Amino acid sequence: MDWREVTIYTTTEGIGPVEALLEDNGVEGYVLEDAADFEEFLKDTEIYWDYVDEDLVREKRAQETCLKIYLPDSDEGAKQYADIRAALENLKARDEEHAWGRLCTETTLTRQEDWEWGWKQYFKPFPVGKGFMIKPSWETVEDPQGRRILEIDPASSFGTGSHDTTQLCMMALEDAVKPGDKLLDMGTGSGILAIAAAMLGADVQTIVDIDENCLKTAHENAEKNHVEIGRGLCGDALRDPKLAEDIGGGYDVIVANIVADVIIGMSPMFADKLVKGGTLICSGILNERAEEVRAALEKSGFTILSHEKSDDWSAFAAKK
Missing domain, CATH: 3.30.70 (Alpha-Beta Plaits)
Structure with a gap:
């Protein structure tokens, strides 16, 4: 294309x-x-x-x-x-x-x-959160300073790790994920968040995106990092009941780096797909929409654990 x-x-x-x-x-x-x-x-x-x-x-x-x-x-x-x-x-x-x-x-x-x-010349290794170092495959890192190296080639997908929303989600994953947690990534893009979760020990069972190319890119990136990120499902789960059903449930963690309107619309579905005590991490929200998102999450039965901000962006961690 x-x-x-x-x-x-x-x-x-x-x-x-x-x-x-x-x-x-x-x-x-x-x-x-x-x-x-x-x-x-x-x-x-x-x-x-x-x-x-x-x-x-x-x-x-x-x-x-x-x-x-x-x-x-x-x-x-x-x-x-x-x-x-x-x-x-x-x-x-x-x-x-x-x-x-x-x-x-x-x-x-x-x-x-x-x-x-064309953008390769601008993408250099950089640290994220407490324990990750993000790098493209064509760069080398001499001293990772004890950090996990996450290698990513986003191609035409969203998610190099440089965007505030991605970094906020990665930091929340570091706090939330326990080894063996079953995880769903909604809006996977390049797969960077699913890969980060897998590197933290999560059992990433499902990734979802509206772009088939993103799913292909995500699995290629997972292979580069020697982790599994489960099955890929393509489509709009907010408007496709069959896809929403196919995603299944019983997840310990859901990460959703998508826009505010979709998070608001999917809040009941997120609650339904999480186990009791499960954690939702969501971002991609302009701060001026944050209170709407908070209200939708609380209406769906979530307890807000944290609300992190960076310039115009926000990320929520919420417990079911």
Whole structure:
């Protein structure tokens, strides 16, 4: 499948509102190019300016802040793009102070192979939580500092471990998972959370995603890490009763790094599929929706164990 690269032009102040708009339209991953970041870099490295290419400085200082997203080059992707453009027009109408920039888009077509490999230069090993070191397969780690090395090649799937929501879930898994726990991963993406759970000793029985390619990528990544992550089921369990039934129950832990509306809708199903005393870890939630998620979880019989925040993102751990 080819992909449409959509560039949304905004300002540093507009990043938050645009992020919220994208999540509301089902987009969880993006590339951020913030002009303010380069200015901050120049301030911090002023004594080394002789080593900074002048053409690069001019280019970056003229750069407009933008977020880049990737949508499938299909009818579904075209509809999603149209919805995003309409939402941007509504956002622009609310921006009475004109603080959020042009809020317009440009698009280019990206081939599958470019999508999968073009970002490699930016993906380097980094620590997550108390005990993990995330790395791509083409990098080496000389000193893992006693951490478990989790090797991940996300390809076109969401989940390199760099996003706040993924890291919040991984840290919650470190606290929640006990060896032998039966685990369900809803919205598995690259498989990184299922793999992390398996490395912690969980019996990962089921992974679910709406994209068949994600399930293939997740199993390939599990093989790289010498762990099993169970069967993969493809579809939308919120709208497909048979899939919801096929997922089964009796899970000790469910991890769901997905959007707020889906978590709210699935809250009763999560409660039904967990054993008594089981743990739900969920994230992918803008903080402004956190109270709605909390209310839905409590209505479904969950007791909130923790609510961790990072900038605009939240993660809940809840006990049935």
